[in-house]
Amino acid sequence: MNLFDVYTLWNIEPVRAKGCRLWDKNGTEYLDFYGGHAVISIGHTHPEYTRMLKEQIDKIGFYSNSVINSLQQEVADKLGKLCGYPDYALFLCNSGAEANENALKLASFHTGKKRIVAFKEAFHGRTSGAVAITDNPTIQSPFNTGHEVAFVPLNDIDAVVKEVDKGDVAAIVIEGIQGVAGIFAPDTDFLQQLELVCQKHDVVLILDEVQSGYGRTGKFFAHQFADIKADIITTAKGMGNGFPIGGVIISPKFKPRKGMLGTTFGGNHLACAAAIAVLNVIKTESLINNAEEMGNYLQKELSTCRGIEEIRGRGLMIGVQLSPDQSELRNKLLFESHIFTGGAKNNVMRLLPPLSISKDEIDIFIREFKKHTEQ
Numbered sequence: 001m002n003l004f005d006v007y008t009l010w011n012i013e014p015v016r017a018k019g020c021r022l023w024d025k026n027g028t029e030y031l032d033f034y035g036g037h038a039v040i041s042i043g044h045t046h047p048e049y050t051r052m053l054k055e056q057i058d059k060i061g062f063y064s065n066s067v068i069n070s071l072q073q074e075v076a077d078k079l080g081k082l083c084g085y086p087d088y089a090l091f092l093c094n095s096g097a098e099a100n101e102n103a104l105k106l107a108s109f110h111t112g113k114k115r116i117v118a119f120k121e122a123f124h125g126r127t128s129g130a131v132a133i134t135d136n137p138t139i140q141s142p143f144n145t146g147h148e149v150a151f152v153p154l155n156d157i158d159a160v161v162k163e164v165d166k167g168d169v170a171a172i173v174i175e176g177i178q179g180v181a182g183i184f185a186p187d188t189d190f191l192q193q194l195e196l197v198c199q200k201h202d203v204v205l206i207l208d209e210v211q212s213g214y215g216r217t218g219k220f221f222a223h224q225f226a227d228i229k230a231d232i233i234t235t236a237k238g239m240g241n242g243f244p245i246g247g248v249i250i251s252p253k254f255k256p257r258k259g260m261l262g263t264t265f266g267g268n269h270l271a272c273a274a275a276i277a278v279l280n281v282i283k284t285e286s287l288i289n290n291a292e293e294m295g296n297y298l299q300k301e302l303s304t305c306r307g308i309e310e311i312r313g314r315g316l317m318i319g320v321q322l323s324p325d326q327s328e329l330r331n332k333l334l335f336e337s338h339i340f341t342g343g344a345k346n347n348v349m350r351l352l353p354p355l356s357i358s359k360d361e362i363d364i365f366i367r368e369f370k371k372h373t374e375q
Contacts, residue, residue, distance in 0.1 A: 183319025
């Protein structure tokens, strides 16, 4: 049997990792400025993380959600305190797409409506509902496009109001920072107006913090820079530091009933152990503060580099708009300097390193960046 060939692969096979470094099967060392799509939050193979997973698998790795798993409540308690939503409830699932599916379902249950307002260039996942609110027709099948979704420009409150005034909108869904689009943050004023519009019209405000959450921006969630509260927040990538887990953080105004949501693997013992370890390390090692400080330092150093048209983002979620003549820069960094970076539309480099990245590691990145852009 062959693998279903849907991924464009670099000819590199990492077999070991530690902190912000990886080593391939040939022993070549790489610096990780991408974190596997912003997944690695506390650093590869963090000793607290590996200890907790090893200890948990020796006890029990999985049983269904038809029995008590007190680790789930421990995740909820720690997450509520650290993220600033202690009065909300947590539904555990397995991925960001699944978290968004459940958020959309909750919004529709709550309002009795089915139309969704999303934003141009948005990315929310590849499952049925999540891909329908993703602004990329090339990954939507005819089945997916059966959902009722209106895409409006980011930061255009008039366009939002025009859709909401039709009276059939269940929810507005927005990324804390648009990631796949190339790192675009919604304006603070826009988010504040969005909150008011949703409150006035009883429309559910969903904040997709799958990529921009878990301390990556210098606050636990990116939308907290605007001093707003969402009705539902979705999270996943940094939540398990590589172990599959997602979460839906739900306002008290939503009332659960048996069978409303469900999942086989969501909130399993190993996933919870990973999530608890991540929250413990984020707190004890002050990684949210480190993300802010190192992000500011990285942006300051990038501002001294050639070949850049614009630098966007917050904390350690940075988009570098490269000039057209730097289209090969990411490949040069990877294959000549052995540094992983991410890409996005229109020649954008995405920098999403572990939140534990150090100033020395940033200096290495900047040195190599300049070496390739100043030749």
